[in-house]
Amino acid sequence: xTHHHDDDNGHISRRHALECMIWAGTxxxxxxxxxxxxxxxxxxxxxxxxxxxxGFTFLQISDSHIGFDKAANPHAIDTLKEAMGKIQALPQxxxxxxxxxxxxxxxxxxxxDNAAEIIGGAGFDVHYVPGEHDLIDDGNGKAYxxxxxxxxxxxxWYSFDQxxxxxxxxxxxxxxxxxxxxxxxxxxxAWLADDLKALSASTxxxxxxxxxxxxxxxxxxxxxDDAAQALGLLKRFGSVTVLNGHIHQIMQKVEGNVTFHTARxxxxxxxxxxxxxxxxxxxxxxxxxxxxxxxxxxxxKQGGQDLAIIDSTLA
Amino acid sequence: xxCIRLPARHMAAILTxxxxxxxxxxxxxxxxxxxxxxxxxxxxxxxxxxKPGTTVIFRNDDDIPHQVVANDSSxxxxxxxxxxxxxxxxxxxxxxxxxxxxxxxxxxxxxVAP
Numbered sequence: 001x002t003h004h005h006d007d008d009n010g011h012i013s014r015r016h017a018l019e020c021m022i023w024a025g026t027x028x029x030x031x032x033x034x035x036x037x038x039x040x041x042x043x044x045x046x047x048x049x050x051x052x053x054x055g056f057t058f059l060q061i062s063d064s065h066i067g068f069d070k071a072a073n074p075h076a077i078d079t080l081k082e083a084m085g086k087i088q089a090l091p092q093x094x095x096x097x098x099x100x101x102x103x104x105x106x107x108x109x110x111x112x113d114n115a116a117e118i119i120g121g122a123g124f125d126v127h128y129v130p131g132e133h134d135l136i137d138d139g140n141g142k143a144y145x146x147x148x149x150x151x152x153x154x155x156x157w158y159s160f161d162q163x164x165x166x167x168x169x170x171x172x173x174x175x176x177x178x179x180x181x182x183x184x185x186x187x188x189x190a191w192l193a194d195d196l197k198a199l200s201a202s203t204x205x206x207x208x209x210x211x212x213x214x215x216x217x218x219x220x221x222x223x224x225d226d227a228a229q230a231l232g233l234l235k236r237f238g239s240v241t242v243l244n245g246h247i248h249q250i251m252q253k254v255e256g257n258v259t260f261h262t263a264r265x266x267x268x269x270x271x272x273x274x275x276x277x278x279x280x281x282x283x284x285x286x287x288x289x290x291x292x293x294x295x296x297x298x299x300x301k302q303g304g305q306d307l308a309i310i311d312s313t314l315a
Numbered sequence: 316x317x318c319i320r321l322p323a324r325h326m327a328a329i330l331t332x333x334x335x336x337x338x339x340x341x342x343x344x345x346x347x348x349x350x351x352x353x354x355x356x357x358x359x360x361x362x363x364x365x366k367p368g369t370t371v372i373f374r375n376d377d378d379i380p381h382q383v384v385a386n387d388s389s390x391x392x393x394x395x396x397x398x399x400x401x402x403x404x405x406x407x408x409x410x411x412x413x414x415x416x417x418x419x420x421x422x423x424x425x426x427v428a429p
Binding site (some may be wrong): 044070071072105106107132133136138141176178179180181218219220221277278280281 | 333355356357376377381382384386393394396397412413414416417418419420421422
């Protein structure tokens, strides 16, 4: 398969971006080498295996929507259990997990409890960020923060380090403005600037948040209004990986040293941008659902800047 | 007397009168009360004109929750699950723009004028 050499300015063409999206949908492996993203086909898996042997992996799950019981998947709780079962069966155990939001469908205590039992039951450390579905309790987010807000700032943002990689968890689902998209807000951006200040430019950065931090499809609200300011703060770093959820399908884009990736949901698929009347849950023929749900595994090579993302379905 | 011989009919008359009185005391709200349907991530109709004192019903027909929030914060529903409704009585004249608190690209407007 073609490597992405793109133009001399490091810009990726729209054609290449679309190719990435297609490959991603069929289980592509990504690695970032020296800030230049290179896509590998599955024959390149040996490289990932090598990376796994010397580095660590972490696992992303997203949009579990516990409580969702509509036609697109009447059993969202079962597909989350299946996803966790597959994660537990992985030959190389992930160092930890991240959940990129919409843990629950309606922020109800029983939904949070069920999710915590199923996800927590696997025994991994899990780092969460909220989706908009996690903040619609009567306390406007109290239910989420009571469970996952310990040690976080503001609406639940935080950072941590693992094996030389700096992880930043951002919240872009609060104080949404009429006509707008996802929102980080001035307070969080100021915190981010401060958080990144002391880091050397060679530190690999992984940013995760619920709504994509790039304009996937603003017509459906799939983007974040002030993401450009956050990305501006990340510009000096040689390797930045941005992991999001919200859109229940894999999308990938590479811009300079930044790789953007969205994960599948474990609950229900949503249509590709502009292919349906609305972004609502997509009902597919029986037998196809599990091929559209899944998780993402990210491998970080020790001492290098390489990250490889492998998407797996529940099928 | 008639009222002694037909107590049930008498009661019915009283109840009817009570119902009518109650109805006239309430804001304009009946089976044909104006409704904004929320479907396919859109408010339908996106713009609605009503007289002061009218109660507007918002109903979520999507499989995803939505939330009705006034731009000026003058009204705000809870998150509406599928089939849930929210009612608000518009007493003051003016334009009231609103959006979905969960999906803010969804917008609508209620114009209140005599």
